[in-house]
Amino acid sequence: MMVYSNRVIIALTFLLYQPSFADGQVVLSLTENNVISHQEYNANIATGQLAVPALSGLLYAAWYSTTALEPVQMGAGSNLLFTNGTYNFSADNIRYQLVNIGGATPGSAGLAGTLAPEAPIAGSLQTIFTPESATANATYGAIMMKYRIPPASLSATGFISGTYTGVSLIHNQPNRGILGLVGYRYITPASIPISISVPAINKWVSTTTTFTRNYTNVSSFTTAADLDFNLTTFSVGHTEPAFIEIKAQGPVTFTPHGGGATTTVPVNIVQAQGTGFTTTPLSTNYALLNATGLPVPNGNITTVPLTVKISAANVVQYLFKAGTYTFNIDLRTRNSGSTVSDVKTIAFTITTDPLSSIAVQGTPDVNFSYGSLADYQTSKSVNMPNHLLITNNKNYEVYIKSGAANFTRNSIATSIPASIVQVENGTGETVVTGRTLSTTSQSIITNAGAIINRQLSLKYTIPASQTLQFLGKQTGTTPYILNVIYSFTSL
Structure with a gap:
């Protein structure tokens, strides 16, 4: 008789749990809002992993303890200065605090214990979490830390684009288990580089x-x-x-x-x-x-x-x-x-704006003197060099008129008409159209271009034919007066 038998082989394979950790480093990536607007930097970043030995379910895995429960601690060791060439940034400016481990927040069923308050990154190890007991539960996985840079630290620093390096976090929870299979919970990696990334901004x-x-x-x-x-x-x-x-x-x-x-x-x-x-x-x-x-x-x-x-x-x-x-x-x-x-x-x-100005320069009075027979027999002229100062920023015309129909003496009108006076080009002038004075405005310059501080020379003349108007008039030092009015029109 032949006996056939089937054998079932049971094999146990124990794999050590080795959690993954992104690039094995922490990068604080500042943004334009952080660097330029000085808005607080605040980010939750995975900072290593909590590992539990593979056989912990069969035996047990405790928080590391010798004679007493040890809190979980992290620190930056001796180097507290980030550097980017000659530009430095102190790690004291960065504050951090534990957020969760493996997604479990401190004090929850998956992470029994007490959360330590936020603190600046220090050179020595400082507590981030205190387990409830050496055997308290802790979900393995990423250790999530909150990193914060206050606005005052941002506004007090001149950040140069690039990467600031030089600081690494260490901890007090290394792998102390038996061949990595049995023993204590531990944090990996042993040293976690931290860098600050600053964007190029202009x-x-x-x-x-x-x-x-x-x-x-x-x-x-x-x-x-x-x-x-x-x-x-x-x-x-x-x-x-x-x-x-x-x-x-x-x-x-x-x-x-x-x-x-x-x-x-x-x-x-x-x-x-x-x-x-x-x-x-x-x-x-x-x-x-x-x-x-x-x-x-x-x-x-x-x-x-x-x-x-x-x-x-x-x-x-x-x-x-x-x-x-x-x-x-x-x-x-x-x-x-x-x-x-x-x-x-x-x-x-x-x-x-449309601007214009006309002013009489120097001594404004035009004086005619009749003191001899010859004066009454000839025409008399008075030249007034640069008599008017004209400014106008549009094309313009200049007008002249008499302030009254007749001369006055002691503010009393006389029979001497304004029309005895003629106004024309003064020495060197060619633009003035000669006019006989009247109470009606008459143009003496037409369609002239915009000008600044144009000095206009004029000549006032009383022809010999008009001196008959003076016969029978009172003589003496009291003058006969006539006002002449100049005005603008912008075109």
């Missing part, structure tokens, strides 16, 4: 993008000053030295007051300048204002000491006419390689 964080100026007085042009637009409201947030560039989008556009064809003014009348910047007339190509980058300050925000300027001479020459002048510029901040940059467009509007 952007405008505080800007005023519209600027205006309104000219309302003649004196703004007759005694002109430079027109300055202060751009120190502009601040750049940066983690690398910042280079500032400027360009115009096109020429200055002029729209006349009251309508008319739009024209342009060269944009190079506008220049950029500032402390540490090269004075640069604008063009439609970017111009670099600073050959040396603005250094990264504490808080990572630099106020840009920039002024956009039009000189007094160019204000008079190009902005005098009544109307609206507009132009746009692009202001760019970038790093040295132009890999990170930000552009803001700034709009400028300059308005010049």
Whole structure:
């Protein structure tokens, strides 16, 4: 008889639990909000793993204990300084606290014990959690820690883009079990590197993008000053030295007051300048204002000491006419390689109101003296060099009229008519149309172009044929007086 038998082989394979830990390090990745806006950094990050020996279910796995229960501790050892080249950041600025282990929060069924308060990362080991007992339950898995950097620490630091390294966390829960199979709960890895990642940032964080100026007085042009637009409201947030560039989008556009064809003014009348910047007339190509980058300050925000300027001479020459002048510029901040940059467009509007002024210069009186027979027999003229000072920022006409129909003496009207006086070109003048005075306004200059501080010379004449008007009139030192009125009309 043959006996057949089947055998079943039972094999027990014991695998040591080795939890995974992402890249074996902790990276605090700061954002733009942290670095530039100084918003608190707050992140929960897996910081090692709690491992339980593979046979702990068959035997037991306790929190490490010798004569008394040991709390779970972490610390940074002796090195408390993160470094990025020559730029440092103290680990004391970072506060941390246990969040959970294997998803179980302290005090829960999966993690019996007491949570330690938040504390700054210290050089020596400090408690993060105290188990309820040496045999208290603890779910294995990732150790989740909360890391926090307060706003005050962020604003007091000048962060440079890149990675800050040099600090590692250690703990007091190494693998003390038997061949890693039986024994105590332990934290792996033994040393956990911490780094701080800072992004490359170069952007405008505080800007005023519209600027205006309104000219309302003649004196703004007759005694002109430079027109300055202060751009120190502009601040750049940066983690690398910042280079500032400027360009115009096109020429200055002029729209006349009251309508008319739009024209342009060269944009190079506008220049950029500032402390540490090269004075640069604008063009439609970017111009670099600073050959040396603005250094990264504490808080990572630099106020840009920039002024956009039009000189007094160019204000008079190009902005005098009544109307609206507009132009746009692009202001760019970038790093040295132009890999990170930000552009803001700034709009400028300059308005010049219709302005006019006419004034009599020097001694205003025109004196005729008749003291001899010859005076009555010849024409008499009085030249008044630069008699009027004229400013008008639109095409204009100048009018003249007599203040009354007749001369007065002692404020009493006489029979001597205003029409005995003629007004015409003075020495060197050619633009005046001669007029005989009357109480009706008459133009002496027509369709003249805009002008600043035009000096006009006039000549007043009483022809010999008009001296008959003086016969029978009282003589003496009391003068006969007539007021002459000059006025403008803008076209």
